[in-house]
Structure formats: C-alpha cells, structure tokens
Amino acid sequence: MDDPSCSVDIDPQLARHLFETGSFLLFFDFPVGSEFGIDYSSWTTAEKFKGVKMIPPGIHFVYFSVVKLQQQSPRIGFFHNFEEKGICVKKWDAKAEDLMDYTATLDEIENFRRNLQELDQYLAPYPRQHYKTWYSLTNHISPQIILKLNPEDRGRISSQSELVSKEVQDLGESSQRIDRQHPVRQRFFDKQGLPIMYVKPGTEIRFTNLKLNDNILEPSAMNTYDHLLTKIFQSSENSADFLGEMQFAFVCFLIGHLYDAFEQWKRIVRLLCSCESSIPRNRQFFSQFINAIYFELKLTPKDFFVDIISKNNFLTVTLSHFFTNIESNVDPNDDLYKKATKFKNFLSNEYEWDFDDTTDDSKPVIVEEDD
Helix, strand or coil, X not given: CCCCCCCCCCCHHHHHHHHHHCEEEEEECCCCCCEEEECCEEEECCCCCCEEEEECCEEEEEEEECEECCEECCCEEEEEEECCCCEEEEEEECCCCEEXXXXXXXXXXXXXXXXXXXXXXXXXXXXXXXXXHHHHXXXXXXXXXXXXHCCCCCCCEECCCCEEEHHHHHHHHHHHXXXXXXXXXXXXXXXCCCECEEECCCCCCCCCCCCEEECCCCCCCCCHHHHHHHHHHHCCCCCCHHHHHHHHHHHHHHCCCCHHHXXXXXXXXXXXXXXXXXXXXXXXXXXXXXXXXXXXXXXXXHHHHHHHHCCCCHHHHHHHHHHHHHHHHCCCCCHHHHHHHHHHHHHHHHHCCCCCCCCCCCCEEECCCCX
C-alpha cells in the first residue's frame, strides 16, 4: 500500500484536466491517525484530510479502519460507482463512532462544487499509477453486480462478521429481558458448550449459493457442472456477470480482508475449472475467465499461496482439471487453447507448479438441493 509521503509528479495541464473531469470523495470529520483507502492504495489520515480528488469514473472500493485506544478496528468498506465529475459525501459521527451515509441536497452539492478549489489542499490525489491494476481486478464488476451482491445493511462490507446469538435471532429483544413473564434468560449452546451464533441478517454479502463439496467422489451425473453453469447464465442478463461476482469476491478478500469472500472465490474457480461441454460453447467467457484469474494471481503476494492455498494444493489441482478440459474440448489452433497454454506456462514458470502431477482426489462434488 502507498506511503502518503510518496507522490507521483503529474503534468500541471494533466492535473487540471483530471481535477475538472474526475470524481470526488469528501470524507468529513474522519478520525486522525486512522486507516483510509481506496482501491489498491491506503494511507494514515492526517488532521487536514477531507477526502480524495481526481478519481477515475467507474467502480471503486473505499475502506477504512479507525484506531481507538491504540487498537485498530476491523476494516469496513463499500463499493461505489463514481460518475464523471461526481461528488460522494460521507461524514463521521463521533458520537455513534460510525461513518454515516449522507445524502447531500442539490444545493449542497453545488456548494461543494463551487468550493472544490478551496478544498483542494485537503484532498489526496487518486493514485493514478495503480489505476490499471485496479481496472484489471474489477473490469467485470458493474453497478448491477454491486446492487445484487451488496449486503442489505447500507452495502457495507466488514472484515469481521457481525454476529447475533440464536436466542436474539429467534426471540428478538425479549430474549434479553428478565421480568415476571421472563424469569430466566433463554440461552442456546452447541455440543461444545459454546453460544450458537449467526451472522446478523442484512450484513452478509448475497453471493450466489454454490453447493460444492470437496471429497474424492466423482459427480453423480455427467455434465453436472456444466448444467449448474448454464443455470447461472440463464439467471443473469450477461454471462460475464459471474466473472463480476468472482472479482467482487476476490476484492472483498484481498482488500476487504473478508475470508468468507475467499471461500466464495474458490467455489467459483472450482466450478469453472470443472466444466467440460460448456467450454466450446462459451469460448469468450472462458477466455475472459483466464484474463481475470491471471491478474488476480499476478497481484497476490507469492507467500500467500504458500501460507493458504498450497496447504490443500487447491489451485494446482483445480487448474490442472481446467487445462485438461481445455485440451480435451478445444482445437489446438483455437485462440482459447493458445491462451490457456500460455497461462499454464506462466504459472509453471512463476510458481514452479507442476500441473501434470495431480490426481482427481480434490475434484468438487455438487450437492443437489430440492428447489
């Protein structure tokens, strides 16, 4: 992440153009010494910080983590579609210790716009040197994808799941009350004697429900993976929306620090790598899939694979299935075949992964549920 003391010199004429055409994020009253970030860059806020300027129009991920009593709170973020010359306003509520959604009136927006030159000295410039990187990670995420997947609770994504006990979820606030009608508090515990907790409704990301289990069994029916992918395509206006969900999940994990999102990303990768007959029918989609996962892996620290993925040999086994399926279903002269081969060679050279030394033990199995 960026050091705020490091800056990239911008031609004054270009800077003026970016200032006039870019978007603005105004962050008022944000606590000093806290973490603030947008996309692939983050900073520690100073006293005069009031937001970010010259933001390229499009989808961006804004996040923050407040420091209180020398303890850093969980990272919280949100996606926002910035329009050209648009202004997004957020205010920190010190009493509630929370970032409040602030809907500015048209008059207030115009007032902000008139005062942008005065605010300029308090606004950090968007780090343009990382924009291509960010675009490569998010080019399939659309406003519609954000609307579909965002948590219902203000669209906020927290690195730490907000939990409620089973008694509160089942009984509401009455579970906390003790009176003549409720002389004993209701409590629910699991077999280990721990309180039963659930993710608070409205705070979870609304990912596509993919029932994939890891075990050594083969799918119970041929083309089950292809059938599931076809159903997913039929439920969306654009097949690339599923890649948008994959990118959404990856950003939420890599930048939002949400582990559940990483699990969804793995499920999507497993599903796509296990498809067979879908490949020749959807060459463009799978070509885009290779592009998307290429940039995701390229931008992830190498030690990440050693620490997390390689423990279960997830990617080498899963991608080995994918390359085999490409070789079995696509003509060697096809552009998709060539791209897959190039991607395979890149991974072998970059990570020293051997895709020929794998077994079918980790192939996923789909658990069918009644409609």
